Amino acid sequence: LGCFFMHIAMIGDRIVPAEQVDSVYFDRGTFFGDGVYEVLRSYDGRLFALDEHLERFANSLSAVGITGLDIDTIRGRILQAVDAAGIPNAKIYFHVTRGSEPRSRVADSALKPNFFLTVGEVGDNTEEKTTGIAVSTFPDWRWRRCDIKSLNLLANVLASTDAAKKGCGEAILVDEAGFITEGAGSAFFAIFGDTLRTAPLTANILSSITRKFVLEAARNIGLEVVEESLKPTEAVEADELLIAATTRDIVPAVKFDDRVIADGKPGEKVKSIARQFRSYTG
């Protein structure tokens, strides 16, 4: 680690000469959120949508200009780690950052990227799937390139924390024009009659992989899919609401900012979509 111009560091209350500090402390992921990530899972030992996640990850790396780690290497590491963990229903998180060096906005072009991955168990969320969750709105403070799955997630953290304080299971983000973009960690959908509505994929929306499967499932059960943003005032009038995320699957939302949706119970169409979805993952 080249430390020109840098003499000492302090970790907590401890002073350390800069050259003795582990390079992980100089990760551009921490200084700038200069990295991209993915979360995927397995069902009963089978990884779900690995190719889709790797394709999106390649797009994210390319969009921020991080090079030096090819997708096949990453695929190999995922398989190796999943194999080593031996967990049937595993949640795999991984990120790549631009690398470690003394803090400077413009990176050294020779920098080597850092790779970090964890494998754990997917938590059981049967209850929220069965009874549904309450959701609450929060301003969409995220950056303008939410199509890139980057480590800049403070806006998501603040929104999710606000929702948790209100006893809600997800924050639904609302942009400056008053439209719902998506959940802080999920895609968001509303069902009106035989129509499923969700925001179109723009620079403000993550190209959610679970979203893709929800749209497919919705069409399969005979719903018309309309990709058009909606406002909270419209969402509360929906027949059914749902969120979708890799580690949570399909979760009905039965309360929206204190307004009970329909009769306050998960509806039949959400249940059908969830059943269809399970046929993809099972």
Add this chain to the structure above:
Amino acid sequence: LGCFFMHIAMIGDRIVPAEQVDSVYFDRGTFFGDGVYEVLRSYDGRLFALDEHLERFANSLSAVGITGLDIDTIRGRILQAVDAAGIPNAKIYFHVTRGSEPRSRVADSALKPNFFLTVGEVGDNTEEKTTGIAVSTFPDWRWRRCDIKSLNLLANVLASTDAAKKGCGEAILVDEAGFITEGAGSAFFAIFGDTLRTAPLTANILSSITRKFVLEAARNIGLEVVEESLKPTEAVEADELLIAATTRDIVPAVKFDDRVIADGKPGEKVKSIARQFRSYTG
């Protein structure tokens, strides 16, 4: 470090049991950019505007709801580190993140924050002060709360990298409405006759400490200060342009997106502002 649900991690190509991974790898600063930072400097052994930086830092901590580390403790650590480094013209960087734990958007409320600080030498930028720099515009992709000095800086990295590729010394950010907000790592000002113009402080602008001193200096040399956003088409017509940042002081901009400003040399008013500014720091 509680690692429930997490079994193994992978650092680069190396598999490690989760409980053996140093907690710095689980820093929410890396997972989410869930932290805030400051950069300050000393001139000939005297810290400049320490109180202002600490006040802004306290505001940032409060805005993101990070508690558990008081400002007096941080002040003490800065003084201790600066003393230990013994560098007359020192650049001090520090950040506080919400802490380390297995990745989850909503943090454990008992989490202890992480503190990291570096002290190095301020690089010599006499040349850019004397001859001026070229600047180039880039879309302002940052989040909606740039008044908070957070670790979510990927938009700034991408903008600065683009500027560097074009041979420019700073990226000037332009919002969706076509107005200049600020530089990727600086405040931005234009001089028209006897008027100094800069964007007003809103949620999209960092409350720059150097900016405050530039406004004071400008008034002291008889300029009228107008806090009103301007467009690139107006900026290129200015008599003089300048950027201001803690580690760079006052730097004239003599080229803006390939348009030469006035005669392409730093103007008299920028020089006067820089002289005034030196009287504050000296």
